[in-house]
Amino acid sequence: MGLSSVHPILPQTPVVRVAVSRWSTLASSCQPGAPYGVRVPLSSSAAAVAALAQAAVGDGDALAPVGDGTTALDSRVHAEDLALGAVTFCATAASRFLGRELSVDPGRVGASYRSPSYVALDGVGFEGFDPLSGFFQASDGWVRTHANYPWHRKRLIRLLGLGGAPSREDVAAAVLERTAHEIESAANAAGAIAVQVRTAQEFAAVPGMAAAPLLSYRPGPPAARDTDRAVRVLDLTRVIAGPVATKTLAAMGLDVLRLDPSQLAEIEMQHLDSAAGKHSTVVDLRLNAKLVRHLVDQADVVVTGYRPGSLATFGLGANELLERRPELVVAVIQAWPGASAWSHRRGFDSIVQAASGIADLERRPDGTPGALRAQALDHSAGYLLAGAVLHALAAGQGARLGVSLTGPAMALLGLGPAEPSPEPLLPQSDTAHLETVDCGGHRLTRVRSMWELDGVDAHAELLGTSMPMFRKVAQAAGSNT
Secondary structure (H helix, E strand, C coil): CCCCCCCCCCCCCCCCCCCCHHHHHHHHHCCCCCHHHCCCCCCHHHHHHHHHHHHHHCCCCCCCCECCCCCCCCCCECHHHHHHHHHHHHHHHHHHHHCCCCCECHHHHHHHHCHHHCCEECCECCCCCCCCCEEEECCCCEEEECCCCHHHHHHHHHHCCCCCCCCHHHHHHHHHCCCHHHHHHHHHHHCCCEEECCCHHHHHCCCCCCCCCCCEEEEEEECCCCCCCCCEEEEECCCCHHHHHHHHHHHCCCEEEEEEECCCCCCHHHHHHCCCCEEEEEECHHHHHHHHHHHHHHCCEEEECCCCCCCHHHCCCHHHHHHHCCCCEEEEEECCCCCCCCCCCCCCHHHHHHHHCHHHHCCCCCCCCCCCCCCHHHHHHHHHHHHHHHHHHHHCEEEEEEEECHHHHHHHHHCCECCCCCCCCCCHHHHHHEEEEEECCEEEEEECCCCCCCCCCCCCCCCCCCHHHHHHHHHHHCCCC
């Protein structure tokens, strides 16, 4: 799959720097050899990202080494520095957890961030965005919609007063009749996903956004874990950011079980893009919440990535999980900061880009809002979350930690303007980072794991493949699943 239809050629127009004082101050103090133990050839901006994440968890280790090369992620903002900073933080935490030094390959980082473009089953890839997802002009500005999941698509069609199977042109005509704010408000009320394209200044004025942390971390009590088995991770995430985090944990040798809802199925190819090393099963929480709580009792780490409040109904929200087991590591990933006015809104990487001012900075010459060269907010959030989990495990403690996609977005804006990479959207060098493996009798092409450790299983399962194992657990819990 190419990304040209989703990530258009970026304009050559000036970019206004967004002043975020904590970032400019931290960046100036993080030259190689400066505080935080920086000893790698990172730019000051990438070092600032890594150092701020380290400060959040209280880690003073020297940063993991970074090799030569480029990620080819830069557009009008420093996406490369965001990516290298997030991955370097993760590598540093992983090095402490493993007791051995890991390094960062910029080429692998870039290919990993572009992984949805390469995943294919039996040679067939997938188009990452539905035709009704994207930018549409409203009567007074622009909106970005997200209709990749069938239920979000139906809600969008319904709120626009359209029926049947409308074309992109039909949606464009309907959106043009309303203001951007009207579309955003109606979508929020209807459970659809559409957001007004804002400038960075307008987004910073939304209560709670300007103060969005890159990473939050609250240590818990000591955790006595069984050293005779792998660390167990219960993965209650979907889309990209959460699955990237748990894929990274699986690459470190952790035992990851991903649970997906049976009634709102994940997109298969999206699942396979981050399935390496995980077990996969599906469950209807409405019928089997007791069973999932039993799985929580067997886990060391629980990672959640659903809209705030949705899991609490079943006793699986962060508060409920830690009340049940204070020694757990509970990691939460969401679109918007928990302390913001939008904390319970739905959102995805593309939506956060549009709302935060990134899409405004990336405008095309014709004035259409643009996008980053990859979904860098999702991937960066995933590596930040994985790094924080590994830090907690290495420290032998429980923890409550979280990342919102807004945190990396604000960090990226705070790093100022960049020169677009001269590389094509899909550099030829990415092919060196691809592999084809067996997946249930099919040929799965994917980007290799960020780190490949001897003895770590990186098998791939189709969605729901581990149901037999799941049923055994269900029987032990006294469930009828």
